Amino acid sequence: MALKDTTDHTAHPWSRCEFGKTLFSEGECQRPGVDQLNGSLLCVPHAKRLRLEVREDMLHGTVFEMDKWLDNPNNRADQLHWQRVLGQRDEVLEQLRFNRTLLEAHKEAIQQR
Numbered sequence: 001m002a003l004k005d006t007t008d009h010t011a012h013p014w015s016r017c018e019f020g021k022t023l024f025s026e027g028e029c030q031r032p033g034v035d036q037l038n039g040s041l042l043c044v045p046h047a048k049r050l051r052l053e054v055r056e057d058m059l060h061g062t063v064f065e066m067d068k069w070l071d072n073p074n075n076r077a078d079q080l081h082w083q084r085v086l087g088q089r090d091e092v093l094e095q096l097r098f099n100r101t102l103l104e105a106h107k108e109a110i111q112q113r
């Protein structure tokens, strides 16, 4: 009857979260997948976490672009504009910090199960 057990296991009434399979090697997640994200079916906590990670990447990209712009001597001619971009960069950094806090809290919550 051991064989029957394994078939039962794969024939869940729901699809399982694909988090462990596709993106990271933390082992497979046993929660049901309810949220479709980037072509993967994910459980609620993992979908939330992935969204935060996607957002972090996006914010990093924005800061990178802003740094490039701020470092360009040609852009310093317009002091007012330059200062404004510098201010916006601070705001993005603030969002990045906030996002990281959420992400860390989230990882801990998932580990505790």
Ligand SMILES: [Zn+2]
Residues within 6 Å of the ligand: 017, 018, 019, 029, 030, 031, 042, 043, 044, 045, 046
């Ligand atoms: Zn999951």
